[in-house]
Amino acid sequence: MSQFERLTIDDIARLAEVSRTTASMVLNGNAERYRISAATVERVLQVARDHHFTPSQSARALRSRRSNTIGLVIPDLTNSAHAALAQAMEWQCRERYRYQLVIVTSDEDPVRETEGIAHLVAQQVDGVVVVPCTADAPRYDKWVKRLPIVFADRRVATSAIPYVITDAAETVAALVGETIEQGAREVVYFGGQPELSPSRDRLAGYRLALERHGMAEQSDWVFQRDYQRESGYALMKAWFEAHGRYPEALFAGSITLLEGLLEFVNEAHQLAQAPERVMTFDDHQLLDCLPLRIDAIVQDSGLLAEHSLRCVFSLLEGVGAPESIQVPAQIHYRQRRGQPART
Known part of the structure; x- marks a missing residue:
C-alpha cells in the first residue's frame, strides 16, 4: 500500500x-x-x-472531453534546438492557451517514439506535436483519426499531416555561397540521417550554393551519418586522417555535429589548427566564447512553436485543415563578412 x-x-x-x-x-x-x-x-x-x-484532471476531461494538455514528442532534450522548441512551446501553451505541455522523448528511435505517442493518447492529451524521427508515414497517419497531430521541425514527405519547419535550403545556400564568394575552393559538409527532411533540405541548400557558384562537388566533400555528437567527432577524425589536414571550409548540419567535430579539433590540436571557416546549422551562446569564429544559422523556435500550436488548435476546433508552413531562419555572423575566415 x-x-x-x-x-x-x-x-x-x-x-x-x-x-x-x-x-x-x-x-x-x-x-x-x-x-x-x-x-x-x-x-x-x-x-x-x-x-x-x-x-481531478481526468474527471474534468471525461466531462468536458478536453484535458487542457498538449503532447510534444522530441528526439532529445539535450539537443539545444529541441530544448529551445520545447521551452517556447511550454511557455506559449501556458500563457496563451492556459494549457499544460507534456513532453516525451524518442531518442531517435521509431519504436520508442510510437510508444511515446501511444502514452500521450492514453493520457487523453488534446493534441500532439511531433518532431518525427523516421520517414515512415504509416507510423503517424494511424493517429490522425484519434486526435490532432502536427509535425514540427521535420516533415514526412508521404504524409498529409501538416508541418511547421524552418526554411533551411535558402538560408544554407546563402551562408555557404558567401563562403565561396570569399574565396573558399573546398567546402565539406557533415550531415545527419539522409532520410530525414532537415538533412535533405540542408544538403539541398549546400548543393544549391555550389551550383550557383559553378563549383563541382567532390567525392570527399559530403558525409552523412546522424545528428549525434559522436558522429561529428568520427567524421572529423576520419577526414583529417584521410587528408592529413583540415578542410578549407566546413559546414556542420547541426549544433551536435559541430560539438563533436570541435571535440576532435580540441583533442588533436587544442583548436590551434582547424578549418579556415566553420559554419553550422543551429546556434548556441557558447560559440561566442570560442577562439574560432563560427557563423551559425538560427532557427526561430518561437515561431515554430507558435505555428505548430496554431495548427493543433485549428484541427481541434474543426475550423479546417491548416496549411503547412516554412518559417524563415537568420544567420548569426561571427566571422566578419567580406573578410577571410582566419589569417
Missing part, C-alpha cells in the same frame, strides 16, 4: 460539512450558477487550500 494519501472530493465535502455535489460545484467554478452561499463557497475553498487539493 502506498504511504501517500490521495485526497478525494468526498474527503473535501466531509471536512467542509457539505454534500459531495455542493463541493463539486464549488471546486469546478459553478457555485454562482447554482446559487451556493458565499460562506459555503469560502468554507469549501479553505478546506481545499488547507489540504492542497485540486480537482
